[in-house]
Amino acid sequence: xxxxxxxxxxxxxxxxxxxxxxxxxxSAYDTIIASLPPRSSSTHLRHATDAEKLGQPEAPxxxxxxxxxxxxxxxxxxxxxxxxxxxxxxxxTMSPHDSFVLLQDSVVHHxxxxxxxxxxxxxxxxxxxxxxxxxxxxxxxTVVLNSPLSHHLRSTVRLFNLISSRTDIDHPLCTxxxxxxxxSLQRQLDETKxxxxxxxxxxxxxxxxRERESQGLTKEEAEKKxxxxxxxxxxxxxxxxxxxxxxxxxDEELRVLEQEEKLLELDEANFWRNHNDNILSVDQxxxxxxxxRAAYAADSAVLEKLESTNVYNDAFCIGHxxxxxxxxxxxxxxxxxVPVEWAEINAAWGQTLLLLHTITRKLDYKFENYRLVPMGSxxxxxxxxxxxASYELYGSGHLGRLLHNRRFDFGMVAFIDCxxxxxDHIKSQDPSSSRYNFHIxxxxxxxxxxxxxxxxxxxxxxxxxxEAWTRSLRHVLLALKICLKWATNxxxx
Numbered sequence: 001x002x003x004x005x006x007x008x009x010x011x012x013x014x015x016x017x018x019x020x021x022x023x024x025x026x027s028a029y030d031t032i033i034a035s036l037p038p039r040s041s042s043t044h045l046r047h048a049t050d051a052e053k054l055g056q057p058e059a060p061x062x063x064x065x066x067x068x069x070x071x072x073x074x075x076x077x078x079x080x081x082x083x084x085x086x087x088x089x090x091x092x093t094m095s096p097h098d099s100f101v102l103l104q105d106s107v108v109h110h111x112x113x114x115x116x117x118x119x120x121x122x123x124x125x126x127x128x129x130x131x132x133x134x135x136x137x138x139x140x141x142t143v144v145l146n147s148p149l150s151h152h153l154r155s156t157v158r159l160f161n162l163i164s165s166r167t168d169i170d171h172p173l174c175t176x177x178x179x180x181x182x183x184s185l186q187r188q189l190d191e192t193k194x195x196x197x198x199x200x201x202x203x204x205x206x207x208x209x210r211e212r213e214s215q216g217l218t219k220e221e222a223e224k225k226x227x228x229x230x231x232x233x234x235x236x237x238x239x240x241x242x243x244x245x246x247x248x249x250x251d252e253e254l255r256v257l258e259q260e261e262k263l264l265e266l267d268e269a270n271f272w273r274n275h276n277d278n279i280l281s282v283d284q285x286x287x288x289x290x291x292x293r294a295a296y297a298a299d300s301a302v303l304e305k306l307e308s309t310n311v312y313n314d315a316f317c318i319g320h321x322x323x324x325x326x327x328x329x330x331x332x333x334x335x336x337x338v339p340v341e342w343a344e345i346n347a348a349w350g351q352t353l354l355l356l357h358t359i360t361r362k363l364d365y366k367f368e369n370y371r372l373v374p375m376g377s378x379x380x381x382x383x384x385x386x387x388x389a390s391y392e393l394y395g396s397g398h399l400g401r402l403l404h405n406r407r408f409d410f411g412m413v414a415f416i417d418c419x420x421x422x423x424d425h426i427k428s429q430d431p432s433s434s435r436y437n438f439h440i441x442x443x444x445x446x447x448x449x450x451x452x453x454x455x456x457x458x459x460x461x462x463x464x465x466x467e468a469w470t471r472s473l474r475h476v477l478l479a480l481k482i483c484l485k486w487a488t489n490x491x492x493x
């Protein structure tokens with residue numbers, strides 16, 4: 001903690017004393033006092049220096065008498081500042097051994113506190129430090145003296161007073177003030193060294209001049225010297241004029257260079273502005289390029305997906321629902337246990353005929369004897385040769401329409417006849433159509449068409465069981481699915 005009785009003599013801030021100063025041994029105290037300059041050394045040297053300065057040059061006797069009177073007059077001492085008077089030698093000196101006595105801790109702790117000696121000690125210290133005090137007052141004795149540390153602090157304060165009386169600086173000082181003081185003293189030392197070097201050089205010149213004067217010059221030598229000096233003067237003037245011209249030229253060149261520098265600065269500013277604009281433009285282009293690449297990747301993925309997508313499979317979805325073959329969810333056939341409406345069957349036949357018509361158009365194939373007319377639930381097949389009859393591809397459950405059901409059977413037979421022509425065309429176009437299951441034994445047996453039978457099951461509804469008819473319709477859908485696969489994925493796809 002900082003002691004409130006010890007403050008910096010420059011900034012007046014409280015100081016925290018180092019442990020080495022608080023507990024200072026007598027030997028260390030003697031060493032510090034011995035290293036200090038004597039009290040009268042600075043004043044004596046200053047007086048001796050003034051006397052030597054006045055005695056060396058040939059001064060008049062009146063000036064010497066005035067100087068001696070001024071040195072002996074009491075007014076000169078009175079005109080000194082209080083701080084300077086404090087630096088004057090004092091007759092009363094105190095030995096460092098008489099400053100304090102270092103006691104052991106056991107003695108200090110058992111020593112009773114006595115206020116009267118402390119006050120007398122305080123008075124002696126104030127009397128001793130009054131001659132050395134500056135305009136800054138020090139209250140070092142405000143420390144409580146009944147503490148064991150008061151002896152050490154009192155000796156430390158006395159040490160600071162003694163150092164202040166021996167030097168031109170008041171102590172103690174804080175670290176910052178000490179640094180400022182060292183900087184100032186270093187600057188004064190450098191200036192003093194420069195001044196000393198100047199005096200030494202001037203002294204050498206004066207001695208040389210005196211030596212030349214002691215030798216003496218004749219009139220002719222003096223005139224020659226004067227002529228030489230005039231020539232030197234003219235040469236110096238010419239050199240000065242040349243230097244002046246050169247300075248003007250350099251000023252002009254400097255002005256031109258300054259203008260060029262300004263132009264270069266403008267060019268540099270424009271360059272960096274353009275550079276920044278180009279960087280921003282490049283960043284924008286990169287962002288656009290990244291956007292385009294992302295869009296291209298997304299479009300490529302969509303395209304690949306679309307290319308791998310078979311729109312015919314979506315338009316004509318062929319599957320099964322139990323024993324029924326289905327096309328777009330419409331059941332094709334009937335069984336006794338599951339009655340299927342004829343409207344659904346007719347719609348399924350319409351989708352089946354439309355699928356056959358679509359495949360023939362994609363393959364650019366035309367039937368020789370038939371023309372397909374897909375019309376939804378009322379589709380039909382027309383014969384283009386012979387009697388040019390028209391066969392309906394839709395049926396009804398009324399018993400009175402026996403003739404219509406016969407035409408429905410003829411239409412279904414014509415349909416599988418067209419389907420047989422299409423499969424024969426595919427096999428002739430692509431001998432490797434085995435990839436599409438035509439030559440697989442089971443598939444070949446199920447899709448073999450012979451007159452009114454497909455897969456050894458008649459497609460006619462009259463005089464046939466509904467289960468067999470439903471199974472033949474399922475074979476028809478299987479053959480159409482194989483034909484659709486070849487048309488979309490084969491060599492023609």
